[in-house]
Structures are given as C-alpha cells and as structure tokens.
Amino acid sequence: MITLEKNRKQKEKEVIMDNQEEKQKHKRRIRYSGTHPRNYKEKYKELHPDQYPDTVAKVIQKGSTPAGMHISICVKEILEFLQIKPGQTGLDATLGYGGHTQEMLKCLDSKGHLYALDVDAIELEKTRKRLEKLGYGPEILTIRQMNFADIDKIAEEAGPFDFVLADLGVSSMQIDNPDRGFSYKTEGPLDLRLNPEKGVSAAERLRTITRQELQGMLMENSDEPHADVIARAVVSKIKKGTAIDTTTKLREVIEEALEFLPEHEKKEAVKKTCQRTFQALRIDVNSEFEVLYEFLEKLPNVLAKGGRAAILTFHSGEDRLVKKSFKRLLREGVYQEISTDVIRPSAEECRMNSRARSTKMRWAIKE
Numbered sequence: 001m002i003t004l005e006k007n008r009k010q011k012e013k014e015v016i017m018d019n020q021e022e023k024q025k026h027k028r029r030i031r032y033s034g035t036h037p038r039n040y041k042e043k044y045k046e047l048h049p050d051q052y053p054d055t056v057a058k059v060i061q062k063g064s065t066p067a068g069m070h071i072s073i074c075v076k077e078i079l080e081f082l083q084i085k086p087g088q089t090g091l092d093a094t095l096g097y098g099g100h101t102q103e104m105l106k107c108l109d110s111k112g113h114l115y116a117l118d119v120d121a122i123e124l125e126k127t128r129k130r131l132e133k134l135g136y137g138p139e140i141l142t143i144r145q146m147n148f149a150d151i152d153k154i155a156e157e158a159g160p161f162d163f164v165l166a167d168l169g170v171s172s173m174q175i176d177n178p179d180r181g182f183s184y185k186t187e188g189p190l191d192l193r194l195n196p197e198k199g200v201s202a203a204e205r206l207r208t209i210t211r212q213e214l215q216g217m218l219m220e221n222s223d224e225p226h227a228d229v230i231a232r233a234v235v236s237k238i239k240k241g242t243a244i245d246t247t248t249k250l251r252e253v254i255e256e257a258l259e260f261l262p263e264h265e266k267k268e269a270v271k272k273t274c275q276r277t278f279q280a281l282r283i284d285v286n287s288e289f290e291v292l293y294e295f296l297e298k299l300p301n302v303l304a305k306g307g308r309a310a311i312l313t314f315h316s317g318e319d320r321l322v323k324k325s326f327k328r329l330l331r332e333g334v335y336q337e338i339s340t341d342v343i344r345p346s347a348e349e350c351r352m353n354s355r356a357r358s359t360k361m362r363w364a365i366k367e
C-alpha cells in the first residue's frame with residue numbers, strides 16, 4: 001500500500017513538472033479574455049498592423065485609433081493648401097507616425113526631397129523603418145531626431161523649403177503607451193517628456209515646485225479653473241513626503257481635491273481637470289510654448305519665395321501663438337497671405353477620429 005501511494009505521488013509530481021515545463025516552452029504572447037482587449041500590451045493585433053490589417057481596419061472603422069498607430073488629421077485640407085509638386089523640397093517638422101509624411105511623399109512622386117523631424121527617438125525609429133518598408137528610403141526622405149525649434153539648422157543644409165508642415169502636440173502612440181505617462185487613464189510613471197532623454201520628468205518637476213508656480217502653470221498652460229485647489233493639494237501632499245510620481249497618484253490627488261464639488265458634476269469635472277493638468281505639465285516639461293515661438297520666428301527664413309506653411313494646433317494657447325505670429329509677419333510684409341480664419345476638420349472626420357475635434361489649422365504663404 002505504502003509503495004502504491006508513493007508511486008502515485010511520484011506520478012503526480014512528474015505531471016506537475018511536465019506541465020510547468022510545457023508552460024515555459026510555450027511562452028505565449030499576452031492574451032486577453034474576450035474580444036475587447038483593455039490593456040495596451042494586450043492589444044497585440046493592433047500593435048502589429050502588418051500582420052493583422054483586418055483588425056486595424058475594424059478599429060478605425062469604429063472611430064478609434066488602433067494602439068501603436070496615429071491617424072493623421074486634416075490630410076485633405078493640408079494637401080489642398082500645400083499644392084506639392086514633384087521636384088520640390090519640403091519639411092515635415094513633426095514626423096510622428098509618418099502619416100502626413102507619406103501623403104506628402106506621394107505628391108512628390110519620387111522627385112524632390114522631404115525632410116522630417118521629431119524629438120521622440122523611440123517612435124522616430126519605428127516610423128523610419130515603416131516608411132523604408134514602403135519604399136521611402138534616404139534617396140527621397142531624410143529623417144532627423146531634432147527639435148523643430150532648430151529648423152534654421154536643417155534649412156542650412158537642405159533649405160529653402162517649398163512647403164513646411166507642423167502638426168503640433170503628441171501622437172496617439174505617445175498618449176496610448178502607459179510607459180510614457182501621458183495619460184491619466186492608465187497607470188505609468190509620471191514622465192510626459194516627448195524626448196525622455198532630455199530635461200526632467202513631470203514627477204521630478206513637481207518634486208520642487210511651489211504652489212504659486214504650479215497654479216500659474218495650470219492657469220497659463222491650460223486655463224484650469226480649479227488651478228488654486230489643485231496646486232494647493234499637490235504641493236501639500238509632496239511637502240508631507242508623498243511622492244507624486246505616477247499618473248494614478250496625480251489623478252488621485254485631483255479626485256481628492258475636487259471632492260467638494262456637487263455629486264452630479266464631479267465625474268465630468270475630475271475628467272476635464274485631469275486632462276488639463278496633464279496637458280499643462282506636458283507643455284511645461286517640453287517647453288512647448290517656447291519652442292513653438294522659436295519655430296514661428298524662424299519659419300519665414302526657411303521658406304522659399306512663395307513657400308507655403310501649414311500648422312495644426314490642438315489647444316487655444318498654441319493657436320494664439322500661431323495666429324499672432326502669422327498676423328504680425330503679414331503686416332510686416334514677410335508673408336504675402338495668411339488664412340483669414342481657422343480651418344477645422346469636417347464633422348465626418350471628427351466622427352471618425354475623436355482626436356480631431358480640437359484641431360485648428362492655419363496657413364501662411366511667404367512673400
């Protein structure tokens with residue numbers, strides 16, 4: 001009896017060990033239960049569009065942006081305005097996923113050259129590879145990791161440009177990747193840098209910020225109506241020794257600070273304040289207003305005579321800067337014509353891509 005029992009136990013042990021070995025052998029990709037992956041890493045099919053084009057097409061059709069992808073905005077309006085002709089030289093100041101770049105390259109029809117910049121080394125390499133696979137190699141496209149504040153440098157070697165495009169802000173790949181810390185919706189380090197190799201993260205920035213400074217940042221960068229309450233809550237937490245170094249921790253401080261709001265408006269107010277607070281921090285750690293100002297000042301000098309520039313903005317602070325610069329330079333006779341009003345994506349485009357809703361486009365033509 002004792003020997004039988006011993007044998008059974010030994011067999012059980014062997015089966016367990018076999019199962020474990022089997023599991024290790026078949027280290028599978030992260031699977032999601034059901035048909036709707038919620039987690040970024042679970043969106044395996046969307047993250048591999050080459051292998052799963054049907055899944056990607058379905059997600060786009062539903063009006064969402066597939067994980068790891070960016071849907072370009074106002075493509076038709078941009079191309080109509082830029083009037084790109086084969087043989088021209090152009091600059092895409094914000095490469096991102098390369099959607100606009102690709103469309104502009106099609107207009108060049110293998111003649112001329114396109115230069116493209118981005119500060120984000122992580123996404124830039126992926127885009128370079130994707131475009132190369134599509135047949136856009138260095139003979140027609142030059143990609144540089146560079147801040148568009150330095151357009152004068154790229155113009156020295158490649159300009160003047162017949163056309164320039166800047167599609168400001170962040171790409172969907174950056175927002176959706178929790179490791180980059182751009183979204184209050186997913187847990188991640190509170191980083192928010194477009195180029196994580198430069199400057200300080202948002203968490204680091206908060207560590208030493210004063211209440212007045214944070215309040216000013218929230219008001220100036222995103223017109224936050226609860227700026228005083230949020231600034232007080234954040235700074236007091238940090239002073240008490242609690243680090244606010246993840247997206248979730250910042251969202252929780254905001255939720256706590258807005259507890260006083262009436263129940264029926266709390267949820268929406270928290271959501272909006274989270275969006276605005278993350279935006280304000282992102283603008284700050286990337287010096288977005290400063291680099292945009294520098295870009296706008298240098299823009300006419302890199303454009304050829306009659307050269308065309310189009311800019312897409314995503315919040316009022318950016319649009320104000322573009323509008324002011326274009327108007328002043330028109331008055332000074334540097335530009336011969338500018339858009340009289342903002343151009344907006346169509347209702348259909350906004351329905352298909354919710355991220356297009358806040359987009360404003362302005363353009364200018366060099367004298």
Ligand SMILES: C[S@@+](CC[C@H](N)C(=O)[O-])C[C@H]1O[C@@H](n2cnc3c(N)ncnc32)[C@H](O)[C@@H]1O
Nearest residue numbers: 072094096097098099100118119120147148167
């Ligand atoms: C909205 S996305 C561009 C998407 C792109 N037009 C497309 O069709 O895929 C904005 C991109 O600009 C980059 N960017 C933002 N500020 C920049 C700057 N100052 N210099 C260079 N690139 C910048 C971001 O890293 C991001 O990849």
